[in-house]
Amino acid sequence: MLFAIFTTIFGTLMALLPICNPLISVGVLPGLTAHLSEAERARQVKRACCYMAGILTTFLLAGALIMDFFSISIPGLRIAGGMIVSFIGFRMLFPAERPAGLSNAAEEEAHNKDDISFTPLAMPFLSGPGSIAVVISMSSGLHAQHDMPLLLGYASVVAGIALTAWISWLTLRAAAPLYRVLGENGISAVVRIMGFFLICIGVQFFINGVSNLLHDPTFMPQRVAASH
Numbered sequence: 001m002l003f004a005i006f007t008t009i010f011g012t013l014m015a016l017l018p019i020c021n022p023l024i025s026v027g028v029l030p031g032l033t034a035h036l037s038e039a040e041r042a043r044q045v046k047r048a049c050c051y052m053a054g055i056l057t058t059f060l061l062a063g064a065l066i067m068d069f070f071s072i073s074i075p076g077l078r079i080a081g082g083m084i085v086s087f088i089g090f091r092m093l094f095p096a097e098r099p100a101g102l103s104n105a106a107e108e109e110a111h112n113k114d115d116i117s118f119t120p121l122a123m124p125f126l127s128g129p130g131s132i133a134v135v136i137s138m139s140s141g142l143h144a145q146h147d148m149p150l151l152l153g154y155a156s157v158v159a160g161i162a163l164t165a166w167i168s169w170l171t172l173r174a175a176a177p178l179y180r181v182l183g184e185n186g187i188s189a190v191v192r193i194m195g196f197f198l199i200c201i202g203v204q205f206f207i208n209g210v211s212n213l214l215h216d217p218t219f220m221p222q223r224v225a226a227s228h
Helices: 002-020 023-030 038-061 063-069 075-093 104-112 115-126 129-144 150-173 175-214 221-227
Strands: none
Touching: 002 129, 002 150, 002 175, 023 115, 023 150, 023 175, 038 063, 038 115, 038 129, 038 150, 063 129, 063 175, 075 129, 075 175, 115 150, 129 150, 150 175
């Protein structure tokens, strides 16, 4: 059971960290917080990571209810989540001329805000649609596994979310030194590498969803009947 707990925590970290990708925020944070003092910038970064953990934990706990309310099947969620994650990965691996981020109007609004912790830092930078889709998919997966009790599984995923938020906080706290050391090209290279991993994760989500769908007796009843 201990192995299952560590595997769940590590798997959550590996699934969320490339999607949350605090390095993207490193590139925009100096501009967004130029009008703030160092102490206020640190407070807002900490608050943003707390918001991020709260948002993802909320969707994790409400994942089963959301799926039941909208009548979403586990295969459907995994296929849709895989497509979203793959799309985000492709945008990171092959960026457009303008880097993925805020629109002109949203960026101008963010520059004039005194509090940027919830938006745009927590949403959409750290906890966007891709990470939300991942935690809802994890919520459905916890109900299907039998390696550990359900509550312990939820606690393990929450621990993985908290670890991701902590790493994001460390990264954003060091935004200015990181930007000086890596530069625009260095950050772009790391983001592209993470984009590749995101594509792999998204494709695997898609494969798992299709596999679940093909083994669903309500989707392929003739195949199940023939096997008996």
